[in-house]
Structure formats: structure tokens, C-alpha cells
Amino acid sequence: MTPRRYPDPTPEPDDFDDLYEGADDADLDPDGEDPEALVDDYDRDGLQLDLAERLSLKRVAGMSTQVEDISEVEYRDLQLERVVLISVWTGGSEQDAENAMTELKALAETAGAQVLEGLIQRRKSPDPATYIGRGKVDELREVVVATGADTVICDGELQPAQLRNLEDKVKVKVIDRTALILDIFAQHAKSVEGKTQVELAQLQYLRQRLRGWGGNLSRQAGGRAAGGAGIGGRGPGETKIETDRRRINTRVAILRKRMRDLDATRENKRADRKRNRIPSIAIVGYTNAGKSSLLNRLTDAGVLVEDALFATLDPTTRRHTTPDGRVYTLTDTVGFVRHLPHDLVESFKSTLEESAQANLLLHVVDGSDADPVGQIQAVRTVLNDIDAGDVPEQLVINKTDQASTEALYALRTQFPEAIFVSARTGQGVDQLRAVAESRLPSPEISVDVLIPYERGDLMDKIHKHGQLITLEHTGEGTRVVARVHPELGGELKPFQVTTG
Ligand SMILES: Nc1nc2c(ncn2[C@@H]2O[C@H](COP(=O)(O)OP(=O)(O)OP(=O)(O)O)[C@@H](O)[C@H]2O)c(=O)[nH]1
Numbered sequence: 026m027t028p029r030r031y032p033d034p035t036p037e038p039d040d041f042d043d044l045y046e047g048a049d050d051a052d053l054d055p056d057g058e059d060p061e062a063l064v065d066d067y068d069r070d071g072l073q074l075d076l077a078e079r080l081s082l083k084r085v086a087g088m089s090t091q092v093e094d095i096s097e098v099e100y101r102d103l104q105l106e107r108v109v110l111i112s113v114w115t116g117g118s119e120q121d122a123e124n125a126m127t128e129l130k131a132l133a134e135t136a137g138a139q140v141l142e143g144l145i146q147r148r149k150s151p152d153p154a155t156y157i158g159r160g161k162v163d164e165l166r167e168v169v170v171a172t173g174a175d176t177v178i179c180d181g182e183l184q185p186a187q188l189r190n191l192e193d194k195v196k197v198k199v200i201d202r203t204a205l206i207l208d209i210f211a212q213h214a215k216s217v218e219g220k221t222q223v224e225l226a227q228l229q230y231l232r233q234r235l236r237g238w239g240g241n242l243s244r245q246a247g248g249r250a251a252g253g254a255g256i257g258g259r260g261p262g263e264t265k266i267e268t269d270r271r272r273i274n275t276r277v278a279i280l281r282k283r284m285r286d287l288d289a290t291r292e293n294k295r296a297d298r299k300r301n302r303i304p305s306i307a308i309v310g311y312t313n314a315g316k317s318s319l320l321n322r323l324t325d326a327g328v329l330v331e332d333a334l335f336a337t338l339d340p341t342t343r344r345h346t347t348p349d350g351r352v353y354t355l356t357d358t359v360g361f362v363r364h365l366p367h368d369l370v371e372s373f374k375s376t377l378e379e380s381a382q383a384n385l386l387l388h389v390v391d392g393s394d395a396d397p398v399g400q401i402q403a404v405r406t407v408l409n410d411i412d413a414g415d416v417p418e419q420l421v422i423n424k425t426d427q428a429s430t431e432a433l434y435a436l437r438t439q440f441p442e443a444i445f446v447s448a449r450t451g452q453g454v455d456q457l458r459a460v461a462e463s464r465l466p467s468p469e470i471s472v473d474v475l476i477p478y479e480r481g482d483l484m485d486k487i488h489k490h491g492q493l494i495t496l497e498h499t500g501e502g503t504r505v506v507a508r509v510h511p512e513l514g515g516e517l518k519p520f521q522v523t524t525g
């Protein structure tokens with residue numbers, strides 16, 4: 026028996042093994058929960074304990090990835106991981122638990138994995154040592170063997186010790202939801218800025234894991250999972266930990282410096298727009314809600330649209346002009362997800378700030394999702410985190426072509442101020458554009474000026490950056506009543522019409 030290998034709250038290894046060996050029966054009621062309570066929602070006929078036992082690792086129907094054509098099968102066999110998903114269901118309805126599992130599946134598939142099985146354990150809280158109940162680890166192992174999986178993905182952010190304990194017992198790589206999301210971001214990052222932000226988040230995640238393993242508690246170098254490629258391949262082994270930590274710190278410092286430079290560039294661009302008082306709209310919302318599709322509809326931006334989570338990582342900004350000639354910008358942003366890893370929010374702060382600085386948020390919601398209200402809440406949580414909670418918000422329910430009539434009715438009742446659109450068919454998009462433009466801030470200063478015909482440049486500025494109220498061609502020039510920002514107001518002063 027090796028000396029103590031797990032940091033708290035894992036029990037001493039001896040205890041741990043004992044617990045594990047004899048855990049099966051005791052584990053039915055690991056938290057002092059009444060085993061019968063576990064079957065409350067189910068048919069009470071028959072042997073209830075057996076039923077509880079079976080239900081405690083509940084298979085979620087339709088979980089395995091549908092692979093359509095043979096070439097794709099071969100491709101996946103070569104490249105992709107075969108995964109079993111597992112989650113601990115601690116509260117909420119069974120439907121909530123299944124929705125969460127469906128989302129985990131979508132995340133895994135976006136990362137390129139083939140999902141073989143999804144399992145849910147109902148439990149008061151995750152086990153501090155093994156995430157799922159210790160007695161259930163054997164069952165998980167059986168599923169892994171039976172399906173030929175090479176990876177287990179746990180829903181949630183696990184302690185390093187939990188990952189290690191599970192890995193030891195299940196004998197394949199175990200990763201958590203955070204590592205999975207980081208992996209997707211890493212695959213999708215295109216720009217230097219995006220790549221830098223993702224790498225920073227990954228290193229920060231990794232650094233915490235190194236600290237978690239600490240000293241002699243660390244994983245063996247060259248071990249099963251060490252250096253494993255693929256999702257969340259958690260590289261380094263114990264003998265190298267100190268050097269690795271130093272290497273990580275150096276790399277983090279370099280990336281931070283690079284981010285500061287990039288931030289400066291972004292800040293300059295933003296300052297330019299501010300100076301010209303160009304109003305800005307940010308399109309925010311849950312991942313896959315249709316934000317990029319909507320930007321394309323509103324502006325012909327030609328942005329990448331994909332039925333994948335986190336297709337957009339780099340914000341795209343497009344200029345647009347209102348029918349009365351005012352210029353404003355529309356920015357497509359990174360999508361949010363429930364429990365967005367904290368490291369990612371931190372690293373993407375400068376990108377996310379785009380939203381905090383906007384004059385208006387178009388909050389896009391997938392009306393055909395199983396739980397649109399949950400998505401709205403998750404998005405608002407992140408918006409608060411990034412100090413964008415106070416920016417005026419226009420709720421936009423998208424995918425009305427796909428959503429059920431009942432779902433749309435419920436959303437209309439709950440969110441009477443929302444605008445209903447379909448980026449796919451274009452339905453409602455004109456109305457959305459009009460409402461969005463009407464909610465742009467008006468320039469502060471009222472002017473009544475007579476612009477000589479040779480000052481076309483000034484007329485141009487009023488058109489672009491002011492809000493025209495009336496315009497009249499006279500013998501001496503163009504008489505304009507408008508609202509403009511203070512700087513333009515200053516330039517127009519000499520042409521002010523003095524009445525009376
Ligand atoms: N049926 C239907 N599908 C839509 C609609 N709008 C978008 N989609 C689809 O939804 C998927 C996601 O669209 P995107 O525009 O990429 O969504 P996004 O919010 O930008 O997603 P991320 O950038 O990944 O966060 C794509 O497959 C779109 O074709 C719509 O109005 N109706």
C-alpha cells in the first residue's frame with residue numbers, strides 16, 4: 026500500500042479501500058437519505074430497494090452519438106474519443122437533469138467525442154472522494170468496459186483528487202465539464218487574441234490542478250493519463266511538477282503581457298468609436314442561440330454560423346446605418362453557458378467587456394430549447410459577472426420557426442417586452458432592427474443650423490453621427506434641425522440660426 030496519496034477531503038487510503046470494498050450496500054444511502062425517497066417519483070410496485078439500486082445510475086435514453094455515414098465512422102474511430110458521460114443529480118426536476126445531460130452531450134460532441142452512454146446518479150451532493158457514490162464506481166467501470174469507452178466526462182467542476190480517485194478505479198481517463206469547455210474553446214480559437222485567452226485559461230486551470238496534487242501527492246510521471254492527448258489531456262507528471270509550475274508561470278506572464286498589448290489595441294479602437302459617439306449594440310446570449318445568424322440577418326455580415334457550441338470566439342463588429350442615416354455598430358459575441366468556467370470568464374474579460382461597454386444588448390434566446398428560461402437566467406448571471414448587468418437589454422426570442430406554439434405562448438406571457446424572430450426565415454427581423462435602432466441613445470445637443478452648400482462635409486457628419494429632425498433647402502444653404510453630440514455641436518456653432 027502506498028503512503029497517503031490523496032489530499033483531503035479524501036479519506037486515508039486504507040479507509041478508502043475499505044470503504045470502497047464494502048461500500049455497495051451502504052452506498053444506497055450514502056448521505057443518510059431514505060432509500061425509498063429515491064424511488065418516490067417512480068412506480069412503487071415490486072422490490073423497491075432493487076429499483077432504487079437500478080435507478081441510482083440512470084441511463085439517459087438516446088445518449089449515444091448517432092453516426093451517420095461510414096466514412097464518418099472511420100474518421101471518428103481514428104481521431105475521436107469514445108466517452109461515457111456521468112452526472113450527479115442533486116436537485117431540480119428529472120427533466121432538468123436530463124436537459125443538463127443533453128447539454129453535456131452536445132458539448133462532448135462539439136469537442137469531437139463520440140458519446141456511448143449517459144448516466145445520472147440521484148444523490149444529495151457529489152461524493153467528496155469520487156464524485157458519484159463510491160458504490161457506484163464499480164457500475165461505472167462495468168459500463169466503461171462494456172462500451173469500450175476510453176474517457177469518462179463528469180458534469181461539473183471536480184476536485185483534482187476526485188478526478189484521480191475516479192481514474193484509479195475506472196481505469197480510463199476522467200475529465201470534468203470545465204476541461205471539456207476549455208478544450209472546445211482551444212479548438213475553436215482562431216485569432217491571436219482568442220488563442221491567447223484560451224491558453225491563459227487552460228494554464229490557470231492546470232496550475233490549480235498542480236497545486237491540488239501537491240508534492241508527493243502528485244500523479245506519477247508517464248502514468249496512464251499523463252500526457253494523454255485529446256480532451257483535457259492533463260500533461261505533466263509528478264517528478265516534473267516544480268519545473269512545470271515554473272514553466273507555466275513564465276508562460277502565463279508572457280501571455281498576460283501579450284493580452285495587455287492586445288487590450289491596448291482594442292481599447293484604441295473603442296476610444297475611436299467613442300470619440301465619434303458611435304452607438305453600439307452587442308448581441309449576447311446562450312451558445313447556439315443564433316447570435317451570429319442574427320448578425321448576418323441584420324447586417325449581411327457573413328459571419329460563421331454553425332450548429333456547434335461556441336462557434337464564435339472572436340467578436341465581429343459591423344457598422345450599420347439607420348434609415349435616417351445614423352451610423353451604429355453591431356457586435357457578435359462569445360456565447361455563454363451554464364457554469365461558464367471562471368478561468369474562461371477571467372481570460373475573456375476584455376472580449377466580454379465589449380458587451381459591458383455597449384449602449385444596448387440584444388439578448389438572443391433559443392425559443393426552441395428545452396429550457397429557454399434557464400438559459401436566460403444563466404446569461405444574466407454572466408452579464409452581471411462582467412459588469413454588463415446595467416446595460417439596457419432587449420430580449421429577442423429566436424428560432425420561432427422551430428419552437429412549439431405552446432413554448433412561444435409561454436415565453437410571450439412571461440416576457441411581454443421580448444421580440445420574436447427567426448433568423449432562419451427572417452421573420453420579425455425588420456421589427457427587431459427598428460426597435461433596436463429606436464433604443465439607441467440620442468445625441469445630447471439640439472441644433473438649428475444653416476449649412477452653406479459648399480460644406481457637404483458637415484452635412485455628411487450630421488447624417489452619420491447626428492439624428493436628423495428636419496431638413497430644408499433654402500436659397501443660402503441647408504436648414505437643419507438635428508440632435509448631435511457635443512463635438513459636432515461645437516463645429517456647427519458658427520452656423521447656428523439665431524431666431525428672433
Ligand atoms: N431553425 C432555426 N435555426 C436557427 C435559427 N437561427 C440560428 N439557427 C441555427 O442555430 C445554430 C446556431 O446558430 P449560430 O448563429 O451559429 O448561433 P450562435 O449563437 O452564434 O452560436 P455560438 O457562436 O456557437 O455561441 C445554427 O445551426 C443555425 O443555423 C432560427 O431562427 N431557426
Ligand SMILES: [Mg+2]
Binds near residue numbers: 316317337
Ligand atoms: Mg456565433
